[in-house]
Amino acid sequence: MQHITNMEGDNMEDRILMAHGSGGKLAKQLTEEVFLPVFDNPLLGPLEDAAVFHSPGGKLALTTDSYVVKPLFFPGGDIGRLAVAGTVNDLAVSGAVPLYLSVGFILEEGLPINILKKVAASMARTAGEAGVKIITGDTKVVEKGMADGMYINTAGVGLIPQGQGELGARRVRPGDRIILSGSIGQHGVAILAAREGLDLSPAVLSDVTPLNKMLEDLLKEAPGVRAMRDPTRGGLATTLNEWAVTAGVTIRIKEEKLAILPQVHGVCELFGFDPLYLANEGKAVIALPPEEVPAALELLQRHAQGREAAVIGEVTGERPGTVILETKVGGERIVDMLTGEQLPRIC
Amino acid sequence: MQHITNMEGDNMEDRILMAHGSGGKLAKQLTEEVFLPVFDNPLLGPLEDAAVFHSPGGKLALTTDSYVVKPLFFPGGDIGRLAVAGTVNDLAVSGAVPLYLSVGFILEEGLPINILKKVAASMARTAGEAGVKIITGDTKVVEKGMADGMYINTAGVGLIPQGQGELGARRVRPGDRIILSGSIGQHGVAILAAREGLDLSPAVLSDVTPLNKMLEDLLKEAPGVRAMRDPTRGGLATTLNEWAVTAGVTIRIKEEKLAILPQVHGVCELFGFDPLYLANEGKAVIALPPEEVPAALELLQRHAQGREAAVIGEVTGERPGTVILETKVGGERIVDMLTGEQLPRIC
Numbered sequence A, B: 001m002q003h004i005t006n007m008e009g010d011n012m013e014d015r016i017l018m019a020h021g022s023g024g025k026l027a028k029q030l031t032e033e034v035f036l037p038v039f040d041n042p043l044l045g046p047l048e049d050a051a052v053f054h055s056p057g058g059k060l061a062l063t064t065d066s067y068v069v070k071p072l073f074f075p076g077g078d079i080g081r082l083a084v085a086g087t088v089n090d091l092a093v094s095g096a097v098p099l100y101l102s103v104g105f106i107l108e109e110g111l112p113i114n115i116l117k118k119v120a121a122s123m124a125r126t127a128g129e130a131g132v133k134i135i136t137g138d139t140k141v142v143e144k145g146m147a148d149g150m151y152i153n154t155a156g157v158g159l160i161p162q163g164q165g166e167l168g169a170r171r172v173r174p175g176d177r178i179i180l181s182g183s184i185g186q187h188g189v190a191i192l193a194a195r196e197g198l199d200l201s202p203a204v205l206s207d208v209t210p211l212n213k214m215l216e217d218l219l220k221e222a223p224g225v226r227a228m229r230d231p232t233r234g235g236l237a238t239t240l241n242e243w244a245v246t247a248g249v250t251i252r253i254k255e256e257k258l259a260i261l262p263q264v265h266g267v268c269e270l271f272g273f274d275p276l277y278l279a280n281e282g283k284a285v286i287a288l289p290p291e292e293v294p295a296a297l298e299l300l301q302r303h304a305q306g307r308e309a310a311v312i313g314e315v316t317g318e319r320p321g322t323v324i325l326e327t328k329v330g331g332e333r334i335v336d337m338l339t340g341e342q343l344p345r346i347c
Helices: A025-039 A079-092 A113-130 A186-196 A212-221 A235-247 A262-271 A290-302 B025-039 B079-092 B113-130 B186-196 B212-221 B235-247 B262-271 B290-302
Strands: A051-055 A058-067 A097-108 A133-142 A150-159 A177-180 A227-229 A250-254 A285-288 A310-316 A322-326 A332-334 B051-055 B058-067 B097-108 B133-142 B150-160 B177-180 B227-229 B250-254 B285-288 B310-316 B322-326 B332-334
Touching: A025 A113, A025 A133, A051 A097, A051 A133, A058 A079, A058 B097, A058 B133, A058 B150, A079 A097, A079 A113, A079 A150, A079 A212, A097 A113, A097 A212, A097 B058, A097 B150, A113 A133, A113 A150, A133 B058, A150 B058, A150 B097, A150 B150, A177 A290, A186 A262, A212 A290, A227 A235, A235 A250, A235 A285, A235 A322, A285 A290, A290 A310, B025 B113, B025 B133, B051 B097, B051 B133, B058 B079, B079 B097, B079 B113, B079 B150, B079 B212, B097 B113, B097 B212, B113 B133, B113 B150, B177 B290, B186 B262, B212 B290, B227 B235, B235 B250, B235 B285, B235 B322, B285 B290, B290 B310
Parallel strands: A097 A133, A250 A322, B097 B133, B250 B322
Antiparallel strands: A051 B058, A058 A150, A058 B051, A097 A150, A177 A285, A177 A310, A227 A285, A250 A310, A322 A332, B058 B150, B097 B150, B177 B285, B177 B310, B227 B285, B250 B310, B322 B332
16 A cells, blocks of 8 residues: 555545545545535435436436546646536537536545545536536546546536527538637647646647537527537547538638637647647537528627637538638648547547 | 557457547447447437437436446446446436436547447446436547546436435434345455456356336335435445434344345455445345335335345434444344445446
């Protein structure tokens, strides 16, 4: 057990032990001292095997994601903020109002409990921003060397408002416009900078943020929206390719319309990355009919997260299943799906 | 990358690569070739960021658990069966009819894809037994050495039937009887046997099984049930202690009423374990008023999983927060909550 004693001058009691995952006394203590103080709410309180909530009836959405981001803390965010915002955004782009989250922690033996406390506090803050409640959870512990600090799974339940039409890639059709809610690549570059010790000036912060309030408002202003996605793993290129293939359409985007920070461009050139494939954690791509574009843009630009929203392209029909980038110099190139791995463990 | 080539004479293409977690082409291929063939259902089909389902309105239950069991396959089950049955049972003991599951895989680079296929098939079979659907999922990949083959998270949504009263530890009161649905300790011993290479004769199989159908029937026959739990991590002793503390009651159980296989007894003596603390994955503990005991026992014993159901004790009030075991020789001992860790990573 030497690896959990006094590694950094701190006390063995301040680190996660295998017994914290036992279901016994230490597990109870962890729940009471780390999780309940930050997540406390009336539904979580009873600590039964499941949390019970009221549903008004109608359509609900269920989603899940596990988070294995490395490092746990990065410029602009941390694994906890990511785990809440990511799952909230998956519900929001599905047209659902996110309501409740579950959280499952997999902790590595020896993890400082202070790290866990910081992550839990960040989850609670982000849940507060998004207006969702964490109502049930689970903690497992694996031996030193069997995880990388911690992994988090969140699942989320959301309510699809009555009258909200179906959203989805299948509904995208020629003539639709493509709106992107802001600049791309910050999350991927923030992770890379943290990992490689890059000293960017100014620093690039991850864009990780819950988008649900903006997207709820958007659907009221532009009820004809066909599909929305948050372009995380695989980036904008992957999202657009999935739409093009599923809907059997061409998606044409204009390079000059894409907002990309100069530092993001710089890092991409240095590492041979393409910003189209870099992960974003606070952006939405939206396909909608042209007549709804003005109202949608105006609404998005009123929100902090959508200030740079712009139409970046349109849907056509000439080459089904294809994404085409019109370059600044007037050329065209096909933007394929990501093959291989550009930057692993970004979420 | 040498560690993923030809480790066991097989092909690098047959193993999980980091790129399977990229969100790109290989991730898509994994979904289409491994998950969709076994989990396919109309709600999962669209593969959007969230799955949409209809809810009749009323009370719903949400639960989650991550599964880190070691080894992945053990006598009587595997991590996939555990991940479905465990979450189904958490819903069932909360009085909910389990409906939908999400699944999140964390895979270790180099994992043979055939192992993943076997686990996914086992999940699909167990979901079929329980009558639940896996409607949304996620896959992440971490580097070799950053996980132990695979970890699985499942979250589950269930519907609490109209008119079903609240269940929970807070409702347990003096005079109630405690029913246990069968023998204890098999899951823990099956894991230990697999890990230590014990050659038990006859073999002890894990009891991992979905209990939802039996428990749904039970609540119809015995609507006055106060609380139910599946005594997994920490075993029967931990469940009863949680009830005793939460309800402020004494729980007295009789050693002679506990069903324990002779091989389970033998392994416990050999390793210094107490079967009261060993994990079960297919048992329910039920607190109910005495007048409902006959109907409840008759119902439970009609089900394969409840054939050995018996009253093992009762609730009294003399020492709030305490569990007392009346031994076979006529003595009494206090059964405390688990301190430390008896057997890690059993679920």
